[in-house]
Amino acid sequence: MFERPRGGERCILVALDDRSGNYPADRAEFVDLARSAGAEIIEVFDGPLSRIQPRLFIGTGKAAILEARVRETGAELVIFNHPLSPSQERNLERLLQARVLDRTGLILDIFARRAQTFEGKLQVELAQLTHLATRLVRGWTHLERQKGGIGLRGPGETQLETDRRLLGDRIKSLKVRLDKVVRQRETGRNTRRRAEVPTVALVGYTNAGKSTLFNALTGSEVHAADQLFATLDPTVRKLDLGSGERAVVADTVGFVRDLPHDLVAAFRSTLQETREADLLVKVVDAADPQRGERLAQVDAVLQEAGAGEVPVLEVWNKLDLLDAEPRIERDEAGLPRRVWVSARDGVGMDLLREAIHERLGSERVAGWFRIPPMDARVRARLFELGAVRDERNEDDGGWLVEIDLPRREFDRLGGLRTYPL
Numbered sequence: 001m002f003e004r005p006r007g008g009e010r011c012i013l014v015a016l017d018d019r020s021g022n023y024p025a026d027r028a029e030f031v032d033l034a035r036s037a038g039a040e041i042i043e044v045f046d047g048p049l050s051r052i053q054p055r056l057f058i059g060t061g062k063a064a065i066l067e068a069r070v071r072e073t074g075a076e077l078v079i080f081n082h083p084l085s086p087s088q089e090r091n092l093e094r095l096l097q098a099r100v101l102d103r104t105g106l107i108l109d110i111f112a113r114r115a116q117t118f119e120g121k122l123q124v125e126l127a128q129l130t131h132l133a134t135r136l137v138r139g140w141t142h143l144e145r146q147k148g149g150i151g152l153r154g155p156g157e158t159q160l161e162t163d164r165r166l167l168g169d170r171i172k173s174l175k176v177r178l179d180k181v182v183r184q185r186e187t188g189r190n191t192r193r194r195a196e197v198p199t200v201a202l203v204g205y206t207n208a209g210k211s212t213l214f215n216a217l218t219g220s221e222v223h224a225a226d227q228l229f230a231t232l233d234p235t236v237r238k239l240d241l242g243s244g245e246r247a248v249v250a251d252t253v254g255f256v257r258d259l260p261h262d263l264v265a266a267f268r269s270t271l272q273e274t275r276e277a278d279l280l281v282k283v284v285d286a287a288d289p290q291r292g293e294r295l296a297q298v299d300a301v302l303q304e305a306g307a308g309e310v311p312v313l314e315v316w317n318k319l320d321l322l323d324a325e326p327r328i329e330r331d332e333a334g335l336p337r338r339v340w341v342s343a344r345d346g347v348g349m350d351l352l353r354e355a356i357h358e359r360l361g362s363e364r365v366a367g368w369f370r371i372p373p374m375d376a377r378v379r380a381r382l383f384e385l386g387a388v389r390d391e392r393n394e395d396d397g398g399w400l401v402e403i404d405l406p407r408r409e410f411d412r413l414g415g416l417r418t419y420p421l
Contacts, residue, residue, distance in 0.1 A: 005334045010070060011039045016058070018082075025290045029256070030081040030103070032207075037110045042073045042143055045279045046311060046412060049082075056095065057088045071094045079106055080408065086135045104131060107256065119181050125175040133167055147203035153335035198406065200239065200359045201274045201310075203302065204283030205294040209317040213283055213343035214251040217352070241357040255301045276308040279359055282314050286340065287321035313359050314338040320345050335359060342371030366404040373397035378413050385409055 015030050018025040027046065034041055045066055049058070056063045057080065070078060077099045078092070084102040092100040100108075109133060111124045202210045239247045252274060274280060284291050284296060302308055309402040319326060319342040326348030329338040336355035341348030371379050379399055382388050389406035394400060403410075 008040060008041045009077065010042055010073075011079055011237075012042050012066070012073065012075045013039075013056050013079050013081065014058075014066065015044055015081040017046065018049045022290070022293060025293070026081065032102075033110065033256075034079055035357070037106055037113065039079065042075055043069070045069065055088070057082065057084055063092075067096055068370060070098050077101065079103075086184070089135065093254045116244055119178075122174055122178055122181070126171065126178065129167055129171050129174070133164075133171070136407075158396060170409050197274065198278040198361075199250060200247050200279045200281055201250045201254055201277035202281050202283055203254055203274055203298060203307075205285070205298055206256050208254070208283045208285040208288075208294070209343050210251060210283045213281075213315065213317060213341070214249060216343045216346050216349055218249055234332055239353075239356070240361075242351055245357060247278075247356065247360060255298050260337050274302060274305055274310065277307070277310055278357065280307065280310045280312045282312050284314060284316045285318050286316035286324075287318045311359065313355060316340045319347060326351055364404060365407050365410040366402075368400055368402050371399045371401060381413060395411060 011034065013030060013034055015027045016305060027044070031041065031044065047062065051059075053059055058066070066078070069075070071245060075098055078096055079101045081103050082098070085094070089100050089102065108124070108128050112128065181409075202214055204210050214235070214237070218239055235251045237249055238249075239249045241247055244344070280302070282295070284295060288294060301306070313336060316338060319340050324340060326342070327340050328336050328351050329340075331337040336358055339348060339352045339355045341352055343349075371382075379401065382401060382403055382405070385405055387403045387409070388400040388401050389404055392400040
């Protein structure tokens with residue numbers, strides 16, 4: 001039986017080519033993830049992956065070679081760039097006599113290192129425990145004494161059941177505390193709505209330059225570094241758009257390929273900033289040859305977070321690495337759809353503010369509308385959003401209201417009819 005060691009950062013990375021067509025970029029990103037977690041990489045074990053084996057994920061031949069490399073190099077950790085089932089992790093640990101981690105576990109570890117705020121730590125712990133819930137039966141000898149026969153029943157099973165119960169209790173407690181955070185965030189959003197302050201959420205693939213852009217736009221000093229998930233906790237700052245107009249900018253967590261579902265679920269309060277935003281500023285690394293795939297990954301996470309219908313303005317960053325000039329590209333309706341900037345050098349920031357101001361102005365609905373008596377809840381919601389400018393009572397008990405609110409909120413209400421002036 002293998003007793004798992006408590007530490008160890010010397011690791012072998014297993015990055016196999018599954019013939020998805022993006023192997024070089026995926027392999028490079030995996031190495032960056034491991035380095036971001038503080039791993040001391042001994043070597044990268046690569047090769048083709050023709051078929052996933054149910055017992056060890058890899059075939060017995062590759063497993064024997066990997067076992068020899070672990071023994072020769074003294075590696076304490078083996079990280080797979082692939083999702084592993086709990087049984088595959090357990091079987092690999094027994095064979096390799098080293099800790100085994102999959103891609104999800106690696107990303108969770110990075111998030112645990114980066115979380116600084118109370119909310120961020122709660123979210124990461126919830127994601128870790130949810131992931132761990134299916135992996136309690138692993139390489140720990142005191143949890144695996146589940147055998148038949150006299151003298152072999154009881155203790156191991158009791159220990160495992162106790163761990164599962166404590167784990168479940170902790171997950172419930174974390175969810176309750178995070179629900180309180182969600183309510184507090186919703187209170188802040190409602191306050192901004194009543195104050196007529198639009199919200200802009202920065203989204204994008206990790207290391208696309210979101211935090212650098214955030215600092216350049218708002219004059220903040222959020223930590224920014226050339227590494228994956230350099231910043232994790234969400235930050236909100238004011239943005240001066242000129243002519244007395246202002247908005248609120250939220251810097252959200254960066255996305256990555258195959259972002260674990262446990263993380264997406266745990267970070268729902270953070271990602272809610274994207275759902276409730278008036279405009280998403282999608283930051284793209286213009287110098288990245290894989291930018292098309294990165295955009296698709298970002299769109300997939302936004303859809304999963306429920307923010308697929310929010311208006312989007314693309315910002316193609318890192319112009320300093322290209323032979324190009326800052327500019328605004330417009331769509332068929334004449335609205336800005338893409339801005340080319342260099343956040344590091346501060347080039348194109350005025351154009352970006354101009355584009356944000358124009359998009360926020362175009363995404364609002366203003367005018368007189370009629371609310372029939374049976375839709376009092378719509379009227380209440382309009383007042384809750386702070387969208388009512390004037391109101392008149394009608395003879396049938398309905399209302400005529402003059403409103404001004406974001407189009408997305410207007411579309412959610414439904415049932416309003418324009419009043420002919």
